[in-house]
Amino acid sequence: MNDETVNLDTEGINVNSSFSSGLLLCLGCVAMIPGARNQLVNSVTFFPPSPSGYKVQPNGKVSLYDLHQAKYRSMNSIWKDAVNRVPERKCVDVNFISLPSNYCFHFKYPGTNRTIIYSHGNATDIGYVFVHLLDLSSRIKCNIIAYDYSGYGQSKFKPSEKAIYENISNVVEYVTNTLKIPFGSIFLYGQSIGSAPTINYASQHSQSKDFCNLGGVIIHSGLKSGVSVLCGASISSPWYDAFRNLDKIQKITCPIFIIHGTNDRQIPLSHGKMLYNLCQKPYKPWFVDGAGHNDIETVWRDEFVSKIYGFISSASMQPIMKLGKSEKVTKDNYSLSRMTTRTSESINLCTSETENNSEDDNSGEESISALNNESVTRDIPSIKQRSNIFHNATRFSTQTITSSNVPRCLEINVDVPSIATEFPKLRDQSQKKKFTFQNIIDLFRSS
Template structure:
């Protein structure tokens, strides 16, 4: 998320809803696709093909544990979905909404590692305009994208809401908060969340304007599920104050993870990240 030019500032205050375009510029950085879906002869089943840019770290055996398919959103876009089976006895499946500059191919190795270490299966999807997904990235499409992923997870795999953990990272916290404010789930994890687009672009913003994008701060109080907030104290993209504000508004927030010295893209490299997630899944949720 970068600074705004003078003309964009003028546009922001003089002629809303132009800010939606600015929000898209700030938030969405789809990479060149790092994967493809290859269909079988019948055209009914897909297999995952990864390019070198995906930086796959495992063997064919792990790749065979990944199921991929396409589903359609209410906006008419087709979004790519990925189900990573890492544990046959997993109690929870994580519905993961990733950050803004990656796609499913780049995230696939991380999903294998994370799921196997915290004993959860992982279901993820690409936003409209990312990877194999059609359409263009936008705030409205984010919400319809996660709705389509949610419905696919519920219907295709028959997983009940109490066994689903919603996990959002960075821009992925936006659709995660939106869905969590409408459905009760097993739990919610908000990793480097933002309060709203205006508050990121203009840190002195104290209220939510009618044209603000991604107003998560106003939706968080409606979340009735347990929420774990994770944020690096030296986050250079979404200031640490956003994580604090989100945490303070969550009715059922558990002990947060503030990673001392971590920035926006390296929280996972700190040992306490995995330890806190393990504790959240195995201890905190057992109490809640």
Template structure:
């Protein structure tokens, strides 16, 4: 349930030195870029502390962006599939976007697991910091669905510019059962880590989400020490929040007004 890697929607090809990689999208990616758009996308590999090689993507959407979003996507997508969304979102809210594929997703090696998930975002964080020299205060961590587990884990250990949690889950067991406690065998116990986040947190959730119930978003929001006004999207489910106009409006307000002031 937690991990449903799709058939890879992209591949990397390397030059003669093996240092520079080029992105190729398959038809499954449902989007092919123009040459100009391709120039905005840089791809490479980085290695995790658990020995996996993960695919990374930097999308330069704006030449004057103050913030870069470190985006952790949902469980049934890869960065090839998400790349057109990254370009569109970053351009509209004036942010560059950095993303990565979890172990076992896309062209990343290894297998998806909870431990690998935390290791993967750690590797992505360090790659973003060292390769591009971006300061923590200019990084926004964005997690969607299972990506919120990775995002919350990292945000509980580092102070960043801000955190966006899109359809977050309290924990794995709580998605399946209505339990008030965190069991020792539970996976992704985000609800226990959220109080340690010292950055501003925006929670976004659809009120009709039938995958991760709306109550998860409410509980996560209540536990965040620096929660900002959330976005509860009336009538939205788990996979269509981005289609509502208030989604983009709230992100623009958060990034361009609230974080700047």
């Protein structure tokens, strides 16, 4: 356990309020309905961006979406933009990888086995983070493999908690078995919702003889658990909680580097502090003064690169190479690591099913040029506007849960006979195909 702890502030710790207690009770009741817990988690958690940040053509060619021009650009034109700004990026080769359920970009820096497996944040995909990772790879002199979750970008199937855990397992298997990268050279990096698959995989495999030698784990703006984002960063998690990072991080035996913004309003700083306090082998955390949820890697770019470089060098017990030179840039030169391309569309995704993506079943690697998407700041919504994994789906106007202030977007599909059996008072509504939190709250108010 971590001997050097940090003080927990009261930000986001709300568990004793009537609002939080009532919401916990409501969520617990919903979780008892067969199948409802997973449907609820999936509907309020995952927001694939629209349009997707990249496209895969039938011939295997890949293009990236340019937000400035609102269209997909050819790889050659985007590559020229990237290299013209920073010629050093030319040394990073990029391969497009097709796995059975998802796609990846492999940024290959010459002469090194050190590899970061990057789990991106919500409301983005590997297309929108392309240049961010291309630049990072060139400056810290490491390989980076960025993968999409099921249902994100052009990856197949629908997103779910189980699916993202399977996604990272498939990627690690590919890296170790196909690319022959040893565990000691692998670093798992999870940002925002990406902290969940990162911590889950590391905790499940920490007792493995090979995995004990994992290079390290980086948690960037990570969450303590799903329910805690809604109800406050309490010390314990209810039985029905999702993304139980706080419970799992205690099992990880490799070095862990925690990064979090002090002004993060989507996942408060208290989450990062709790995760840090429970690390077995913590690296000195970086709590970025004044930073929010999505701006650390852009506003604090040079320091961000230096911190990642320092952690990997320290965990590897030797310097990598000389740190890549700084580029005088603005935010326009990078895609954010987590962004909502169309806020209203992302919010509407709460109540609509994710469409099936491309059914292409190509496998292997397609070599592509280093791409660039400089369209970052155009129409980027403010923090309050951004679609959050939970906050936009659960914004209440008062501290008391009533049927009038429950968000309509929290609509879940459940099996009608099952819910009618569990809650006889809803039998009169058995012809309906959907039930909402409003139905359930009305039920308990009348009981």
